Amino acid sequence: MITLTINGLQVSVEQGTTILEVAQFFGFPIPTLCHMEGLSPYGACRLCVVEIGEGSKSRLVSSCTYPVEEGMKVRTASVRVVRARKMVLELLLASCPQSKVIQDLASAHEVRQQRFRQEHEDCILCGLCVRMCEEQMMAHAIGFRGRGEHRGLGTPFDVHSEVCRLCGGCMYVCPACQLRCTYTEPEKAICGGCANLSPPCLVKDPFDDMMCYMSPCVACEIKQN
C-alpha cells in the first residue's frame, strides 16, 4: 500500500494506481478527454494535469499516466492547475468548437471566450479511437502518422482497411465527432447509417464536408438515394 496526500486528504492506495484513479475514487473531479476505463493511459489531452511536489520543485504532470508514489502530495485544483486547464480548454475550443463535450467542459470551467484564430477541426488527436481499435476490438485498423502539425489519423496509405469491421467503436469513443452520428437516435450515439457505409471520419473522400450532427444527416441521405 502507498500513502499519499491528495488535496490535503491522506489516503492509502495500492501500488500501481494512477493519480487519476485515486482522485476519481475519492471523488475529486479531474476532467479528461483522452482517458477511458479499459484503454491504456495515453496522456495526450493534458486536461488531467495535477500539481505534485512542493515549493520550487512542484510541477504539473498528467494524472492519467502518473503512478502514485509514497509520500506524494497531489493538488488537483491549484491555481496553477486551473490556469493550465483553462488554457488547454481555450485551445480546444479554438480548434474544435463544435464538440459538445468540449463545449460542456469549457462551460464548466468558466472558459467564456477563446482568443485564438478560430479553426474548425474534427479531431483533437486524443487517440481514443486508435486504442479502442487496437486494445478492445483487436483490429489495428487505424493509427497515427506524421508529426507536429501534420500529425493525423487514418488507415495505412489511406486505403480502406481490410481488418476494419465497421464496428463504429472509434466513433463511439470520439469526444470530438460523436455528435455527428446521433441525429436520429441520440441515445444510441451511432446512427448506423454512416457505419454501414464506412466510418466517415476516417474515409472522408465521399463525404468531405459531412457534418451530420446537423440535420439532415448527409450520409443517411446519400444512402437513401
Add this chain to the structure above:
Amino acid sequence: MERLPSIDSLLAMPKRFAHQHDPNRPTLVIPAGTCGQASGANDLIRIAKREILERGLTSRISLRITGCHGFCEMEPSVLIEPRGTFYPKLDMNQMSRVVEAVARGDVLSDLLFKDPETGEPLETQAQIPFFRTQVRTILARNEKVDPIRIQNSIENGGYQSLAAVLTKADPAWVIREVKSSGLRGRGGAGFPTGAKWEMLAKETDGKGKYLVCNADEGDPGAYMDRSVLEGNPHSILEGMLIGAYATGANKGVIYVRSEYPLAIKHLLIALRQARELGLLGDHILGTGFSFDIQMVKGAGAFVCGEETALMRSIEGKMGEPRQRPPYPVEKGINGRPTAINNVETWANIPLIIERGGDDFARTGTPGSTGTKIFSLVGRIKNTGLAEVPMGITVEKIVNEIGGGPSGKAAIKAVQTGGPSGGCIPASKFDLPIDYDSLAKAGSIMGSGGMIVMDENTCMVDIAKYFMNFLKDESCGKCFTCRKGTQRMYEILDDITKGNGTLGHIDLLEELAHVVKDTTMCGLGQTASNPVLSTLRYFREEYRRHVVQQRCDAFVCKELVGAPCQSACPIGTEAWRYVAHLARGEYEAAYIAIREANPFPSVCARVCSHPCESRCKSGTVGSQPIAIRALKRFITDRIDPSVYKPQPLRPASADAARIAIVGSGPAGLTAAHYLSLLGYKATVFESDDRPGGMLVSGIPSYRLPRATLEKEIQSLIDGNVTVKCKVRFGRDITVDKLFEQGYQAVFLAMGAHKSRRLNVEGEDIEGVHPAIQFLKAFNLEGKKLARGRVGVVGGGDSAVDAARTALRQPGVESVTIYYRRTRNEMPALSEEVDAAINEGIGLETLTAPVRILSKDGRLSGIECVKNRLGAMDKRGRRNPVPMPGTEHQIPLDTLVVTIGDVPDIDYLSEMGVTISDWGTLVADPVTLGTIRPGVFAGGDVVTGPNTVVEAIAAGKRAARMIDRYLQGLPLEAMSELRRPELYVEPAMLSEEEMSKIGRSVPSAIALEVRRRSFDEVEMTLSEDDAKREARRCLRCDLEFTQCHAHEEQTAERGQPVL
C-alpha cells in the same frame, strides 16, 4: 588485425609501433571533417599526397587526415607537427609551396594567420586568439588521431583507460570516480552521470541492460557531437565500454542521425576495428567482460533526441515520447534497464579515468565540472567549435574566442541551446556559463549550440523561426505541445506582419507558460523558451512591432515595406523619386521629395542617408543606390516653385499661436507644418539669422549659404514669424510665453555647448571647443586655426572642424585623433574619405591624456595608444589605454570635438526636467515634457544628432502639438509606411546591372578644395543619374504592383506629415 588476447597486449601495442614513428619527422595534419571537406580539404589532401610522392618525400614527411579541429571559419587548414605551424584558409594552389617549405623546414609567413588587431602573422595555433582561451581536452585529441585507424588511436592513449579499469576489476570504483568527477550530462539537461550509472548498476534484470549513446544531434547550428563522432569515434566506444563494465550492461546502442554520413562511416569502421581487435564482443581482452555495440540510424525526427522517443525509435516504433516515470533506468529499451548519455559525456569518461575524478572536477565550477564544447555560429567572426571550461563568461566566448561581430552591427544577443534554449542579451554577457546560471537566465545549456545575433536580427523573427521549427518537429502526441507551438507560431507570425495587438503579447506569454507547464516531454517543456526569453529581454521590441508596427532590424518584410522609405526618419518615399527619376519625370520626383521633406536641398547635401545603409541593393551584395546624390540631382535641376504646399487645414484669424524656441531644422520644420495645419507659429532665435546648426555648424563647402538661405526663406510664410536675437532664458521664459497667449511651446534650441576633455590645461590659448571654433568661422568669419592643427574626436563635427581648419590660412597640417578605430568612427564614411583625400591625417586608437603648454599657450598634447577591449552595453568595444605608449605631439591649435551638450541650465527653473547628461527630458514618442503644453525635440533632447532626425522631430512635434491643441490623447502611433503609389518600373536588365556599379558624384579639384570654401561635391550628370536610378531594385513593387492597372495618378500632392 589479430585479436588482442590480454590487457598487457593492449598496453604493449603503442611500443610495438613506436619505432615506426620519428617524433621529429614533420607531419602534415589536414582536418577533413564534414566542414573541412565542404570547404575543400579533399583537394588539399590530394595535392599533398601527390607532392609528397612526386618529390620522394615519403620517408621525410608524414600525412595525417583527421576530423575537425574546431576552427571551421579558417578551413581548409593545415597544421604542421611538431612545430605547430598553422596555415588557415589554404588555397589548393598554395599546397605545393607548403609541402616544399615543410621539406625545407621553413615557414611561409605570408600564409600564416594574421592577428586581427595588429596584423602580425602568428605561427602556431597556440598564439591565435581563437585557441588561446580554450581548454581543449577533447577536441585536442582530434588533431592527434586518424579516426579510421585504431592503432593510431591506441598509440595516442586510446583504450588505456579501459585497460586501467579492467586491470583494477572494480566496477564500484569506476562509478565512484565518475561521481567524484561531478560530470553532468552534456546533452543539455545536466543530470549527474555517476548517479545515473549507479541506478543502472543497482537494477538487476536477468535479461540484460542497455547503454545508449545519443548522437541524434538535431539543433540548428550545433555540430559539436558530429566533430567528436567523426574525429575520434574510439573515445566514445571506450567510454561506453567503461560504462558497461561499471554498470553491468551487456548491450550498447549508438543512435546517430542519418544526416551525418561521415560520422556513420567512421563509427562503423571504428566498431569493426574494435571488434577485430577483441575490444568489443565476448571476453574482451581475455577477461570475462562482454559487451557489444550496434549502431542505429535515426530517421530524421528532432524529437528522437528525447530519451523516451529515442528508445521507441530504437525499438523500431514511431518516435514519440511517453510520460516518465518509469524512467529508462527502470524500464527502457524493450522494457530493460537503460542508461542514455550524450556523445560528449561518453567522450569525457576515458579522460576521467585517466586523470582521476577529483582532478577532473578541478576544471570548471563546483556545480558544473569539466569542459564543454560550444558550437559558435551566426554573426560572429570566428565560427567554429570552442571547448572551454565551465563557468567561463559569454563575453569571453563571444569576443575573445569568437572575435566579435562579423559585420559592423553590434552583437545583440546569443541563443544557447538551440530551439529549446533561450537568448541571453548583450547586457548579460558577464553571465558564467554553467547549467544553473543558464537556467536562471531563462535559457538552457542544451547540447552546446551558440547562435550569435547582431542588431540586424529581429528577436520576434527569431522566436518565430524557432517556433516554426518546433511546430514541425513536435511529435504531436500531446495536445499542448502540438497546438501550443502552432498557436505561438500563429501569434508571432501575426506580430511580424503587423497584425498583432498588445493582447496578443500577453496571450503569447500566458500560452508559453502553460505549454512549458503541461507538456509531456523535454521538447515541449523547453519549446516555450525562445518565446519566453525573448519576451523577457526584448519585450520592447515586441511592443514596437505591435504599437508602432516597426521592425528596427529591418527583417519583418510586411512591416519594413521598402527599406529606404522605412529607414528614413521622415518617411521620404526614396523609391518613388528614384523611380520617377529613372523615367525622366523630374518634377514628379521633386514633388515626391518635397512632400515629406521641407529641406530637400539641405538633405541632398548633408543627410546621413540611413536609406542607403538599408538599401536592398547594398545588402544583397552589390552597392546601395546613391540616393542622396540622386536627390541632389533633382533638387539642383528643379525649381522649388513646382511644389506649392497645400494647407492641410485653412488658416483662421483666431488660430492658436505656438511659440518655437530655436530656428534649426527641428524648429523651422515644426513651424512650417504647424502653419500648414492652420496655426500661427513664432520662432525665436538667439543668433542674428535663422538656421541653427545648419548655419553655424555645417561648413559652406558642404552646404552653400545661398542654397540654405533660399530653403529657409521658402518655409517662412504668412503664418510663421521669425524673431532673431532673442535669448531664451534671458529675454523670454516659458511662463512669459504662456502669459503672452501662446498655447503651446516647442523647445528646439539644439546642443551648443562642447563637452570638455577633462584633462589638465584645457582652457589655455590655442585650444578651442569645436562649436566655438566652427561658429566663430561660420557666423563671424574668424579664423582661429594656425600652424599644426590637431582635432580630437571622431564625429561629423570633428571632420567638419578639420576640413574647415585645413582651408584657413596659416595652417600647416591637420590631424584627427580618435580613440577607437576607423570602423567605430561615427562620422559619415564619405566625409572621412574626403578629409583624408584633402591631406588630413587620421590617427586612430589614440587618446589625449595631457595638454602641453609653453608660455601660457598650447604647445602640444601627450597621447596614449589604445587597444580595443571589452564591449560596452551597446556592443561597442571600449578603448583600453596601453601603458608605456605615451607620446608627445607638438601642436599649435587643438580643436576638441568629443560631443556637444545642450546649453540649458536655465531651463530647470521653467518646470521641465534635465537629464543627468545635460539633455532636456521629453517623451521620445510624444515629445511632451512633464509640463503640459511644452514639447521638446531635436538635439536638445537627443544630444548631437543628424539633420534628418531633427526634421523628423519637427514633424512629430507639429503632429503632437496639433493633437494636444485638439484635446486628443498623446500616444504612440503606427509608423507603418508601406509603399502605396504605383510608378511603372524602368529598370536595367540583370545583365546590365551586373556590369555597372554605383555612380559617384565628382568633386572639384583637390588644389582648389584645400584653399576655398566652394562646394566640394558636384551634381551627377543626367546620364549617370538616370542609370543610377534604374539600378534600383524597386522593393516597393511587392506592395504597389497590385495597383498597376488601377487608374490613379502617381502623385499625392499633399504634404506628408
